[in-house]
Amino acid sequence: MTEPLTPENSLAAWLRLTLIPGIGGESQRKLLAAFGLPDHIFSVGRAMLAEIIGNRANLLLDTDVEREVVAALRWREEPGQKIITLADAEYPRLLLQTPNPPVLLYVRGDVALLQQPVLAIVGSRNATPQGSKIAEDFAATLAKAGFAIVSGLALGIDAAAHKGALKNSEGMTIAVIGTGADRIYPARNQELARTIAGRGVIVSEFPLGTPAMAANFPRRNRIIAGLSRGVLVVEATTRSGSLITARLAGDMGREIFAIPGSIHSPFSRGCHHLIKQGAKLVESAEDILEELGGWQTATESAMENAMESATAAEARPGADSPQSPEADPIAATVLAQLGHAPCSLDELALSTGLAADVLLPALLSLELEDKIAPLPGNRYQRLT
Numbered sequence: 001m002t003e004p005l006t007p008e009n010s011l012a013a014w015l016r017l018t019l020i021p022g023i024g025g026e027s028q029r030k031l032l033a034a035f036g037l038p039d040h041i042f043s044v045g046r047a048m049l050a051e052i053i054g055n056r057a058n059l060l061l062d063t064d065v066e067r068e069v070v071a072a073l074r075w076r077e078e079p080g081q082k083i084i085t086l087a088d089a090e091y092p093r094l095l096l097q098t099p100n101p102p103v104l105l106y107v108r109g110d111v112a113l114l115q116q117p118v119l120a121i122v123g124s125r126n127a128t129p130q131g132s133k134i135a136e137d138f139a140a141t142l143a144k145a146g147f148a149i150v151s152g153l154a155l156g157i158d159a160a161a162h163k164g165a166l167k168n169s170e171g172m173t174i175a176v177i178g179t180g181a182d183r184i185y186p187a188r189n190q191e192l193a194r195t196i197a198g199r200g201v202i203v204s205e206f207p208l209g210t211p212a213m214a215a216n217f218p219r220r221n222r223i224i225a226g227l228s229r230g231v232l233v234v235e236a237t238t239r240s241g242s243l244i245t246a247r248l249a250g251d252m253g254r255e256i257f258a259i260p261g262s263i264h265s266p267f268s269r270g271c272h273h274l275i276k277q278g279a280k281l282v283e284s285a286e287d288i289l290e291e292l293g294g295w296q297t298a299t300e301s302a303m304e305n306a307m308e309s310a311t312a313a314e315a316r317p318g319a320d321s322p323q324s325p326e327a328d329p330i331a332a333t334v335l336a337q338l339g340h341a342p343c344s345l346d347e348l349a350l351s352t353g354l355a356a357d358v359l360l361p362a363l364l365s366l367e368l369e370d371k372i373a374p375l376p377g378n379r380y381q382r383l384t
Helices: 007-019 025-035 046-053 056-062 066-077 111-115 129-144 157-165 187-199 216-227 241-251 266-276 285-295 300-315 329-337 345-352 356-368
Strands: 081-085 104-109 118-122 148-151 172-176 201-204 230-233 255-258 372-375 379-382
Touching (some): 007 066, 046 056, 066 081, 111 172, 118 129, 118 157, 129 172, 129 285, 129 356, 129 372, 157 172, 157 187, 187 201, 230 241, 230 285, 241 255, 255 266, 329 345
Parallel strands (some): 118 230, 148 172, 172 201, 230 255
Antiparallel strands (some): 104 201, 372 379
16 A cells, blocks of 8 residues: 655655765756656656666665664754755745755755845855954845855854854854754854854755765855855965855856955965956945845845945944054054065064064054955065
């Protein structure tokens, strides 16, 4: 007797299709296109399956993944945890339109955020303090204007973007991860991940228990690109995974934005490469809001308020604003001794007579004012 079709055993069939090792996303989509829902795929018979995926039909029918299916169904029963498929209304519409959408997504948090206008902010894991601040500030302004900010929960620019989006109570953020949804990588972002699961959403296409593996992160990047209306790259070397995200986004017809930097900084070269290839050079969040304004759900007044808040924050004096070199004699001394040629911290200590614990705060202040640029090897260069 055939078991009656219910939402539970229908999802079990979706899970079975995606959990069999060796049956990748391309094969899964071919089977769905040929036979419809997974329930039908597993009922058509070996010969018909072989016409679509060849010898892998044996793998599909003979591999036992019942334990993994049961574990996933139990995981889904926990509050705030869902599994959505290509056939679900909750599946992100933009992602559905991409060439190779994941057949199934594991979601922790507010699944409704996946239908909001989304902007990706990505960049180097080894971000400079200035780069992290830029990412955080851009994310805060864009989130206030109505965008959900998506990134990859990595260290550096990704983490700064998530934190910036969560700065105000209305901010929304999406973390797309390269592990199973029950694992967090890197461990240093455990607390951030908990916050995102409570106030935003964490998404993974990988089966539960999947550890961090290098091959999974480019796959994760295509989801970041697919969810987004546009991608902003803040800092990136020429070999950065962020450039993969930008390329994928460009292939999908998304807007690409890049923030320029010093010609001497390796963290600017990836952005400069994108700009040469046609990415839009941006100097403020307003540049992005003007370009993508038609894609927002926020009202025009909300956009104006976000712009005004950003402008006021930049202009507001006080403890949160970097002290100018004119008002800070130590910073003024450092700037006077720092030439346009790269200079090491040791050389600065020698020329200024200042100890490293005095130099470093002054250098950070100058960096935040865009008067100097940090370079590899504890070196600095004057920009003004």
